[in-house]
Amino acid sequence: MNMSLNRIAFLYNVRRNYPDPNEKQVQLDTDFDDPATIDSFVKHLQNLNLTVLPIEADESAYLRLQENKDKIDLVFNFAEGLHGRDRECQIPAMLEMLKIPYTGGSPLTEALVLDKAIAKDVLRSHGVPVLPHQVFSTETEELDLELKFPLIVKPNSQGSSAGITNDSVVENENELRRQLKFVISNFKQKALVEPFLDGREFSVPMLGNNPPEILPIIESDHSTLPAGLKPLDSLEVKWIVEEESGGANFICPAKISPDLEEKIKQICLQTWEVLRLCDFCRIDIRCDRAGNPYVLEVNSPAGLIPPEVSMTSYFPLSARVAGMDYETLLKKILSAACHRYGITY
Amino acid sequence: MDKEGSPQSVGIIYSEVKREYFPTETQYLTEKDAEHDAKIIGGYLERMGIKVFYYPGTPTLVVDLLRDRPEMVFNLVGSIHGQEYLASTIPGILESLDIPYTGAGILGETLAYNKFLVKDLLQSHGIPVPRSQLFSSPNLLLDMKMRFPLITKLNEIHGAVEITKDAVSDSEKHLRERLKFLINTYKQPALAEEFIAGREITAIVLEGLNRKVYLAEKIFKEENNPNQIASFEYQWTEEAHYQKFEDPYLADLVKRAFDVLRMSDYGKFDIRMDQSNRYYFIDSNSNPAFGPKELDCAIANILGLYGIDFTEILKRLLLNTMRDAQGKERLPFTPSEGNSNNESTTNEYVAE
Incomplete structure (x- = not known):
């Protein structure tokens, strides 16, 4: 007999401070969500006639999942994991152990996506265009001769632009060493260094499975940024400028030639296939000056801040452009996951 | 503590x-x-x-x-x-x-159970692997570049399971039958890879304060038969026989592979050397059989050749794991070590 979807658990991590490019420690929590986002998210799920059990993905998450296992038809996994080497895949790993169905990628997919360097290696080996990169464990390692300035320095395993600020773009050895030191010491993880591209920048939301639907592409309009800000989706731009401007510095749907659009879509579909993504994700793409697109990053789970909290969260914004309200979007994600597990919804 | x-x-x-x-x-x-x-x-x-x-x-x-x-x-x-x-x-x-x-994190562990992805990653980092193809169905078209004989392996299972003499196919007909058996029995994709005839080297990486590589050659009963394989029977029913092997170049490749595959604390690699002395990484395991000599584990047998007993292995892992937990930096690999050192005289913790 087919199970039907009535009761879900919502797994999340909560941050206590709003992301601030000037507060190094606060940047560590950037991946997490505000309490208002969590509350609002739960209300929307309840509006879909579902009984919702919110569970914070902290040390007690496993026990709470185990205790409630028989009352959970599916988990909406929105958690990033608290700490550890592969924190984003802790919850999928627990859910596999407890045999509870869940939205989003498997532990392998989430682990690959979290480790930017290895995700790029895998994509490159399958012919998906990614930039050459180097991983630094210390700030003193020699720079590969292949890498030419300007370069960008990122934490290897952090999302939501955490650790990516105006200072991340480095023009010389001194700046490189300074930024490596900051990333490695502040985030206690390796730093990824790759060429900084200053061509057009896109974000591509993908929804559903076999194949996923590509929602309207978002383009960052760096020409509207305040003076002094470098043309990239930095922490300053994503969490401050975009909020203050109400989204005036991005365009959705992107004004894009059919050729480039097709190229980007093919790259994203290939990325989805290679990394075995599931249900929903958002892929960041940047072009070089010749207009060739490269995969910068994969966001899984992608940010889904409800509209009453923020009107600039990329995935829900793109869904709205496609004529899909927030609850319909959530319903589609749940439906995609249910379909994979044979759950009626 | x-x-x-x-x-x-x-x-x-x-x-x-x-x-x-x-x-x-x-x-x-x-x-x-x-x-x-x-x-x-x-x-x-x-x-x-x-x-x-x-x-x-x-x-x-x-x-x-x-x-x-x-x-x-x-x-x-x-x-x-x-x-x-x-x-x-x-x-x-x-x-x-x-x-x-102890051992690899989630990424290292999940990678270990996807041999095809492992080969992809190693190759993309310049570590030689035999040409291979993943079959989710026994009827998929065989890549024209693949050359027989081919050896078939389960993509997600270690321990030399189903690595028997029958795993080596000389013809497409035999290959199809083999793939059908593996995929239907184990409900998972199977990997076909070019069979490399030659000597087989096992590499163990062990992390203490430093990471070290220990190499040993597997000595088969029929020493002069280059087509020998480290079969399931060999691994689980016969006594392993190793002898020390030295090559700093191979030790360097192993170090790189250990990092690429996100292993931690210890790991094992199987490498084949063809008749032109070229190396091919044929298997890797982030969580290999672990135990002392009386359990006949490769880690103890090989490190024993270097004068390191099981108690010393445990000491290194205990200290390394506790150091990691305190966020201490691990030292880099010891240059050109492992395959040529005489460990019985060293105690790396003294330096700490």
């Missing part, structure tokens, strides 16, 4: 094994002694004055860990309910509880 950084209490998590969890007797054999082996290892730890807790890798594990609160655990789990790919759930649970553990 004592003054030297060693834990006072340690947990050992091992696979819970029942015959009905496994599709075949051969796969069951690879794990059937998990609890017994854990007790043997625990005996060594107890003799070091450490309190040892034993845990089967089951869904109730968390309750037991929270009750006992061991300072760290040895994660020896190779499968959950017979599913090897679920072994990565253990590091996930341990990380969420903030309990230090």
